Amino acid sequence: MQSSNRRRSLGRSPSGPWGRGHNWYRGDCHVHSVYSNGGELTPAELVADARSAGLDFLAATEHNTVAAHGAWARHADDDLLVILGQEVVTRSGHWLALGVRPGQGVDWQYDAQDDVIERHLHEVRRAGGLCVAAHPYAPYPSGTFEYPYQGFDVVEVWNGQWTSDLPWQADNEAALAEWQRSLVADVLQARWMPATGNSDTHLKGQLGSPHTVVLADELSVDAVLAGIRAGRTWVAASGAVELSFTVVAGDRSAGIGERLQTGDEPAVVRVDVRGVPHGTVTLHTEQGEVYRAFLPGTGSGSAAWHSDAQESAFIRAEVRDMEGRMAALTNPIVLR
Incomplete structure (x- = not known):
């Protein structure tokens, strides 16, 4: 059992999800509400949908804002862990800052040529957070990921539907193939970047498709992020798998x-x-x-x-x- 100062669901009491023990937990780490462009659901509706989908946790990752942190705190409850985060939408790609402190925003006004990404990644890690390269092959302006993977903790190789006719849907096959190539080199050098998968929910019916299943010592922010960082995860298309x-x-x-x-x-x-x-x-x-x-x-x-x-x-x-x-x-x- 971890000590009681571990970060729990938005700082809630130990009667919450914290303390459920070493187990596999299901969660969606890329979720948008009405606080993001294109989001149609409120935090309350997304929390209810997460429970219906059988998820144990989700990460609130609004576009370039932390204005929703308070709203998420009001609607989280004892049976669902909410991880505060942000989708950092830069001119050279998007990345997820997971596990930031309440109200902690991450700067987004730069691109790969500005050579400042390492500083912002360090700020998130210093707060105990996790840095995820998001949907690296998203076919829209700023969607293609141009930063080196080496500075990040995890890469999101599965984003939303695996295949889709939607023009904004990420090319998951390309992301998976690139990750496989990186494993060949990185494992032989005793280092490798874990993969993850999330729904990138904006609309009703998207939450949890797919989601990440993580082996964690307990259902707390720190323990879940540690499991993802270590690659003790697999990705499921739905809760039925x-x-x-x-x-x-x-x-x-x-x-x-x-x-x-x-x-x-x-x-x-x-x-x-x-x-x-x-x-x-x-x-x-x-x-x-x-x-x-x-x-x-x-x-x-x-x-x-x-x-x-x-x-x-x-x-x-x-x-x-x-x-x-x-x-x-x-x-x-x-x-x-």
Whole structure:
């Protein structure tokens, strides 16, 4: 159990969501209300929708303003953690500042050529926050992400619907492919950037599609952000999708975002999925896709594959539905 000075739901008492223990928690870390351009829902409506969707937390990320922080505080309750944040909309891309202090705003009037981004990232981290490169391939002015990923903690590879005919929808396939390429180089250098996925909610019916599922020591701001920062997360298209992903070598095992010392023993990779009828499970390493299995009509099934550290430096899983749209994806398990 963490000490009682941990940041909880907008500073609420320990009777709130804080203290629910080491577990997987579902949350949407990119949410807009009527305080953002294009937002049609109030904070109260979004909080109610989050509960209906079975979410444990959400992050309030209004465009370039913290004016809604007080409104979010009024509507959060004991069964839902609200993380205060901001979507920082600059001329060279958008990024999420998650876990800022109440009323703490982040400057947005600059671009990549101004060479000031590191200072603003440092200010967020100094407050205990997390910096997320948002929808890097969004096809609208200022949407394309032009800053180096190296200064950020996490990259949002899944933003909103996986595929869409909407002209403003982010190109998630391109973001995922770029992240995969970065993993190949970064894991071999003992560093890698975790991926996340969020709805970027503006309209009714978008919340939680997709959302991030994080393994945290408790349901508090600090614990959830720590889990995301460490890559102990996977992304789900909806609350109906469930996934378990582990690697076992001898008497040792590792889960998402962890490292496994395989030694000379073969590693058994296992994926268990529910909620994706006629879906496809694939495993990916630095060699690209290395394994494929198909789920039955019930949507529930398991897949197993054998590997070792000589074959693979990391392994991650994807699940797609029968139309080829992403239903779930994981951060990697690193093999040593």
